[in-house]
Amino acid sequence: NAGVTQTPKFxxxxxxxxMTLQCAQDMNHNYMYWYRQDPxxxxxxxxxxxGAGITDKGEVPNGYNVSRSTTEDFPLRLELAAPSxxxxxxxxxxxxxGELFFGEGSRxxxx
Amino acid sequence: xxxxxxxPLFLSMQEGKNYTIYCNYSTTSDRLYWYRQDPxxxxxxxFVLLSNGAVKxxxxxxxxxxxxxxxxxxxxxxxxxxxxxxxxxxxxxxxGSYQLTFGKGTKLSVIP
Numbered sequence: 620n621a622g623v624t625q626t627p628k629f630x631x632x633x634x635x636x637x638m639t640l641q642c643a644q645d646m647n648h649n650y651m652y653w654y655r656q657d658p659x660x661x662x663x664x665x666x667x668x669x670g671a672g673i674t675d676k677g678e679v680p681n682g683y684n685v686s687r688s689t690t691e692d693f694p695l696r697l698e699l700a701a702p703s704x705x706x707x708x709x710x711x712x713x714x715x716x717g718e719l720f721f722g723e724g725s726r727x728x729x730x
Numbered sequence: 731x732x733x734x735x736x737x738p739l740f741l742s743m744q745e746g747k748n749y750t751i752y753c754n755y756s757t758t759s760d761r762l763y764w765y766r767q768d769p770x771x772x773x774x775x776x777f778v779l780l781s782n783g784a785v786k787x788x789x790x791x792x793x794x795x796x797x798x799x800x801x802x803x804x805x806x807x808x809x810x811x812x813x814x815x816x817x818x819x820x821x822x823x824x825x826g827s828y829q830l831t832f833g834k835g836t837k838l839s840v841i842p
Contacts, residue, residue, distance in 0.1 A: 650828060659739075661818060661832040662773075669828055677829060709772065716761065716822060718775035719830070 621645050625710050625722035632700040632729045640695040640725050642710030648720070650713045651693040652677075653685065655706040656724075662709065668693055700729045732757050732823045736833035743809050743840055751836045753802040753819035762795050762802045763820040763830065773818065776804075809840045 626641045644651065649670050654662040664677030668687040682704060684696040693712075697704060707726050711719040733756040743749050753762070764776040777786045779795035779802060786793050790813065792805045802819055816837045820830040 652830075654832075659834060661734075661834040662820075664829055664831075667828055675828075678831075711773075716828070718763065718778050719765075719773075720775070721772045723772050 623722035625725050629726050636700050637698050642693045644712040648712035648714050652711045653695045654709045702729050705729045732831045734821050734831050734833040736836050741838045749806050751804040755800050755821040759821040761822050764793050765818045767816045811840050814840045
């Protein structure tokens with residue numbers, strides 16, 4: 620059982636480049652989330668989705684975009700990468716408002 | 731806006747001792763979550779507390795929720811080295827919300 624799978628695990632971007640972080644879950648969860656984690660700051664919600672075709676902004680959405688065309692997939696797009704987007708990104712899913720299941724994380728560095 | 735505060739942020743404790751981590755949240759929340767994170771790893775769910783007075787226990791960890799005081803506690807009994815990790819609490823941002831707000835985490839080090 621794979622759970623929540625994130626790719627890539629590591630990536631280095633140059634300022635101004637764009638990329639997509641992939642997230643897939645195989646638990647048929649309706650809710651999916653993207654968080655970023657900066658040292659000593661806990662997790663900040665970027666975007667979330669309560670079902671296919673439905674997405675909404677979290678606390679720190681600027682510079683990011685998401686889509687949810689299927690229940691399983693919830694990619695996060697970074698446009699025009701900036702050093703402030705250097706972080707560890709976690710995708711998570713849940714059934715309704717139950718416990719969140721997290722992916723292994725994607726460590727992004729923007730230089 | 732919901733704010734979640736944990737204290738202490740750093741905790742060094744000896745094996746065999748007991749201690750409590752506190753999680754305060756600023757506005758009404760329907761449920762409270764506790765997670766564990768090992769260095770360089772993902773987050774693992776420990777507890778989901780759904781109602782006032784809820785208490786859950788797993789091994790040496792016990793979590794409780796007081797919604798009137800807007801306070802959750804994570805109590806550690808007879809700490810062992812394997813409990814060394816960062817512990818996060820998170821609260822749901824009010825009725826009808828789908829957003830979890832996390833505290834900054836408590837880094838626990840259990841020393842012999």
